[in-house]
Amino acid sequence: MSLKLEHVSYMYGSDTTLAVRALCDINLEIPDGQFVGLIGHTGSGKSTLVQHLNGLLAPTQGTVTYNGRDIWGKDFPKKELRSKVGLVFQYPEHQLFEVDVFSDVCFGPKNLGLPKEEVEARAMRALKLVGFPEEYYKQSPFELSGGQKRRVAIAGVLAMQPEILVLDEPTAGLDPRGRDEILGQIAHLKEETGISVVLVSHSMEDVANYVERIIVMSGGRILFDDAPRKVFGHVRELEEVGLAAPCVTYILHRLREKGYLVDTGATTVLEARDTILEALRKKRGEERHRC
Amino acid sequence: MNIIETAHVSYDYIRHDEEGNVEGCTRAVSDVSLSVRQGEFIAILGHNGSGKSTLAKHINALLLPTEGTVFVDGKDTGQEENIWEVRQSAGMVFQNPDNQIIGQVVEEDVGFGPENMGIPTKEIWERVEESLRAVGMYAYRKHSPNKLSGGQKQRVSIAGVLAMHPKCIVLDEPTAMLDPNGRKDVIRAARALNDVEKVTVILITHYMEEVIYADRVFVMDGGKVAMQGSPREVFSQVDRLKQLRLDVPQVTLLAHELQKSGLPLPDGILTVDELTEELGKCL
Numbered sequence: 353m354s355l356k357l358e359h360v361s362y363m364y365g366s367d368t369t370l371a372v373r374a375l376c377d378i379n380l381e382i383p384d385g386q387f388v389g390l391i392g393h394t395g396s397g398k399s400t401l402v403q404h405l406n407g408l409l410a411p412t413q414g415t416v417t418y419n420g421r422d423i424w425g426k427d428f429p430k431k432e433l434r435s436k437v438g439l440v441f442q443y444p445e446h447q448l449f450e451v452d453v454f455s456d457v458c459f460g461p462k463n464l465g466l467p468k469e470e471v472e473a474r475a476m477r478a479l480k481l482v483g484f485p486e487e488y489y490k491q492s493p494f495e496l497s498g499g500q501k502r503r504v505a506i507a508g509v510l511a512m513q514p515e516i517l518v519l520d521e522p523t524a525g526l527d528p529r530g531r532d533e534i535l536g537q538i539a540h541l542k543e544e545t546g547i548s549v550v551l552v553s554h555s556m557e558d559v560a561n562y563v564e565r566i567i568v569m570s571g572g573r574i575l576f577d578d579a580p581r582k583v584f585g586h587v588r589e590l591e592e593v594g595l596a597a598p599c600v601t602y603i604l605h606r607l608r609e610k611g612y613l614v615d616t617g618a619t620t621v622l623e624a625r626d627t628i629l630e631a632l633r634k635k636r637g638e639e640r641h642r643c
Numbered sequence: 644m645n646i647i648e649t650a651h652v653s654y655d656y657i658r659h660d661e662e663g664n665v666e667g668c669t670r671a672v673s674d675v676s677l678s679v680r681q682g683e684f685i686a687i688l689g690h691n692g693s694g695k696s697t698l699a700k701h702i703n704a705l706l707l708p709t710e711g712t713v714f715v716d717g718k719d720t721g722q723e724e725n726i727w728e729v730r731q732s733a734g735m736v737f738q739n740p741d742n743q744i745i746g747q748v749v750e751e752d753v754g755f756g757p758e759n760m761g762i763p764t765k766e767i768w769e770r771v772e773e774s775l776r777a778v779g780m781y782a783y784r785k786h787s788p789n790k791l792s793g794g795q796k797q798r799v800s801i802a803g804v805l806a807m808h809p810k811c812i813v814l815d816e817p818t819a820m821l822d823p824n825g826r827k828d829v830i831r832a833a834r835a836l837n838d839v840e841k842v843t844v845i846l847i848t849h850y851m852e853e854v855i856y857a858d859r860v861f862v863m864d865g866g867k868v869a870m871q872g873s874p875r876e877v878f879s880q881v882d883r884l885k886q887l888r889l890d891v892p893q894v895t896l897l898a899h900e901l902q903k904s905g906l907p908l909p910d911g912i913l914t915v916d917e918l919t920e921e922l923g924k925c926l
Binding site: 499 | 690691692693738792793794816819820821822823824825826849851852885888889890892893894896897900901904906915918919922923925926
């Protein structure tokens with residue numbers, strides 16, 4: 353399984369005088385089982401890019417291929433692609449509509465024309481994967497808390513058994529614990545099922561904590577595509593395009609200026625703790641040496 | 644003088660079945676008594692469902708208490724004849740930048756509030772100009788709001804409230820949907836209102852970093868005020884906050900972790916400068 357974008361460009365309103373270029377020469381590949389973060393300021397082209405991943409938008413130039421086949425080719429089964437690449441939009445709980453949680457999750461697979469047993473088995477499995485408690489399966493989705501509703505919405509997409517799961521800001525508006533729970537569950541899900549996850553986020557800290565690769569978008573182009581510690585090494589460039597590094601990165605840079613030999617590539621609190629302790633040990637050793 | 648004074652405020656959301664009979668009620672705010680002085684910068688934290696937005700809606704009489712009283716600038720919000728004055732003293736900005744803007748042009752949108760108050764045209768324009776300048780959006784006064792970024796829209800919303808010359812402004816998760824830059828600009832605008840214009844600011848947020856400049860922090864849980872104090876006092880209690888489904892700023896968390904590893908750091912470190920200074924002492 354692999355999804356590949358080659359020289360993809362996209363213009364909104366390309367046949368009018370108001371054409372706006374939203375994507376410009378995008379090349380990227382999403383392999384099996386990768387946790388990818390997609391960041392960029394508002395208007396950088398993230399959402400347009402995401403909509404290319406499952407064929408909601410067709411590139412003005414370039415190709416999108418899934419397992420080597422052009423998804424815009426004549427005989428390509430686009431419906432199948434949409435179940436293979438699952439998209440969870442921002443505030444997905446606004447899309448819940450069924451009378452109870454379980455029916456809502458069944459809706460997708462039911463529309464695939466699967467037999468009832470298969471539909472229910474999939475819904476069951478999806479709800480388990482997002483950690484939704486079984487006693488609430490028959491509850492109306494509208495009576496749930498924000499975090500629970502969001503789990504149901506994500507389960508609805510998982511029930512389609514996608515190979516790539518794309519989440520657009522899945523934690524917006526959730527409290528810190530709710531945020532950690534949802535992201536933890538997604539990471540766990542990725543381990544369990546081996547699917548790829550693309551996480552669109554405005555929180556550098558969340559991205560740093562969970563993903564193994566970060567794609568930074570700016571002005572419709574890919575600015576960086578690398579491991580978190582490498583990407584967050586470009587603090588100045590990130591700030592120029594309206595982003596930032598995680599808070600700990602700034603702390604470490606400051607300590608480095610003050611003469612502590614910390615590793616400024618650390619991007620999470622625990623990594624930062626370890627490198628600070630290490631640097632303190634070294635510094636103490638030095639001072640003792642001088643005495 | 645106290646701009647906001649709540650005494651034993653409780654609020655019940657009442658659920659109705661299809662025939663309109665009362666099915667049950669949920670107590671969202673429970674016996675909250677607090678007071679806010681004119682000119683303070685207050686932050687309210689709390690997990691989803693803790694009652695913070697419900698409480699905030701009492702401040703400009705969008706909700707009226709089931710029990711207890713709310714006074715805004717000396718006016719009881721429960722008295723119907725006070726409602727317009729209360730709403731003029733206390734303005735509100737919500738989370739979603741896309742559903743608070745009604746004008747076709749930025750300056751018209753900002754002028755909407757004072758226009759409805761019957762302010763003379765000349766003064767409306769003066770107010771629009773000063774409000775847009777206060778939030779750093781004056782250069783965009785002739786733009787269409789549709790073309791602005793989320794952070795810019797939120798600042799226009801704030802200007803719209805500001806143009807009504809409120810004494811107090813309630814910001815209910817104004818940055819939840821914004822990117823890092825938008826977030827910074829909105830918080831900067833809110834702090835400037837407080838510092839320069841002396842407007843009382845009440846900020847509800849899930850971003851702990853936005854709270855460290857507040858004069859006082861209230862933490863809500865189960866409809867009650869569970870913790871209150873200066874940011875330093877509140878963020879010293881890392882474990883208690885985690886229990887309440889909250890967090891602390893990353894600097895504070897890092898200091899807490901270093902402390903657990905045996906470094907003699909004080910509780911409640913809030914800024915990078917404090918951390919570097921304290922680490923210096925550990926050598």
